[in-house]
Amino acid sequence: MTDRVCITGVQAQGVHGVLPEERTYSQPFIVDISAEVETPEAARTDSVGYTVSYADLAADAVEVVTGESVNLIETLADRIAAKALARGALSATVTVHKPEAPVGTAFQDASVQITRHSPVTDAEAGIRHAVLSLGANLGNTREALGRAVKAIGELDVHVDAVSDYFSTAPLLAPGQEPQPDYLNAVLTLDTALAPYELLAQLQRIEVRGGRVRHERWGARLIDIDIVDFDGIAWANERLMLPHPRAADRLFVLEPWLSIEPEATLGGHRIADIVGSLRSELHEG
Template sequence: MTLHDASMSNSLGGISGRSVDVVDRLDGLDSITLRGIFARGIHGVLESEHHAPQDFSVDLTLWFDSRRAASSDDVAHTVDYSVVAEKIVAVIEGKSASLIERLATHIAMSVLEDSLIAAVQVTLHKPHACMDVQFEDVAISILRTREDFAAHLADFPANLTLRPEQARPAVLALGANLGNPLGTLREVVAALQSAPEFERVEVSPLARTRPVLQPGAAPQPDYYNAVVRVWSRLSAAELLDLAHHLEDTHGRERPYHWAARTLDVDVIDVEGVTSEDSRLVLPHPRAATRAFVLVPWSRLDPHATLEGRSVSKLAAWAQDANGIVNLWTDWLATDPEPEQTAPNLPSVPVSPAAPDDSPLAETQVGDYDAFGLPSWQAALPQAEARPRVVDNDTEIDIIRQDYSPSAGDSPSSSSQSELPAPQWQRVRTRRH
């Protein structure tokens, strides 16, 4: 079905002032339509809408070129509409928005993360909106294209796109609990070490940690977490671009907030940069409470600070401290021995008043796995319901960044122009 089909013309006809231009630019493309994607979330202006989720549904039409998929009969050459549907649900169940205009835009930008999609029309229904008159539905329809997506990505504050004159350190947190986590994290570190943009790369010990779950969430495998400190002249936005590229390269999917993942790469801190932008909050807003970040980081640099506070002390008092199963210092070079028992963790520098249940306490759990470490099933509550997560805090955005700053994005200087925009396709990809 092409844009000249009657159904498609009717679909675009309601987008005043843009339909002719969009039809011209998307002429000859095909479309997929999804209707009635349902999810519940907390969105609205009124105070009464802030305390309980309400119903939303989405109708979606997306345009792409299906000819290659039709020829190959290979799902890799087409748009996976099941992933699209999961993204829509994740947005609705995720961070709250006051206006349906904003929520619909978040949905459109999430869908356009797939570079195969040329444009998307989103119709967002809010059937239980708070009004004093009888009605059937409230809905908004928006049309967004790849140009809108590029503008969205490029609209960063100047301090996030500015490159320093000299290399500066930045802290990245790595985590994985699906597939082959150890192999994935080793490949990521190798990719960082091989990227010419980085002058220096330091790697922490590897921590095996219990997953942090919402109440009632289904169990997940244990995570493997590490912290990497890199020195470069890249902007903070480019580091975020790299983080998302690495996640995508290793098959990261985002069906819902805090889902298990093949790879998670967070930008934790960039020296000299603070940001409240919703796509990249710096320093990371929750890093100061996460032992799976703080403990490896404190081993990498016992004198590290986060917003003026000792990372080692923050690690000792983090609420998820008991979730650290063990630390593995030489994880890049050696494999664990299947029959060995879980070793005791080395001590972290803490104050004399530190509690006994610090992140260094030995976990006493039966049922050991093939690595000789306590089985993750033994430590997790059993539940079948998938969690609904409403995050009203500012979150690091999950949209993939295809952004390369132009000369007008930052003050001109010869030192900034010397370093070309990074092309992350040069980073080594996953081996099969």
């Protein structure tokens, strides 16, 4: 990955330093940020939603510098990098300059530069195992799932297993109009694709299948979610791993259990989670 979003020379005043007198007045700080991102989908769609905005990076840097006082510019850099990663950067290199540092001699600049990597990037070596959930409740649902499975198999992946299809009632918000039942399945695969790249390609398959994102829990021609990606725990605005609601959804867990009886989610056996959910339904 060589794509980067960069912004340099972000200026803000802050009260930071080790010396007591540095905690009594504000000083200028200058921040440079270089964020490693995956830009192909942003370029294809011409949408900032598929990249990291340099305006957001700048705003985050200003928020950190003008915020809580700390001793070290290393701490400022670390906090700024963490915010960049939370926005979806795979890695972030941050330089914090302190041009008026109390050095005691003539100098041009004092700075620190750090690089931080997201957990997604750190886990990105070799082939990894992913679990996908598929669902549809409009049109010919069986054909829709079949087309989606075929399209996924044409990606740079090895499909390990596809569950049988399970018919389930839709989840509806209070007052929401009734919908047809869903047909659901789970697919497991191995891939060298990065999580964000896999996500982008799955969303492209959804679009080709007629998916329109306009209503939460709305009826769908096709829906594809990444349930788990090699056990990685990760959350930001673009992707949450594992899927935050998978552990509550029998229509995900039961198909998954049928093809991977020993699978775990968040450190818990799928079989145990399914047993608990079934007991709750029976008691309810």
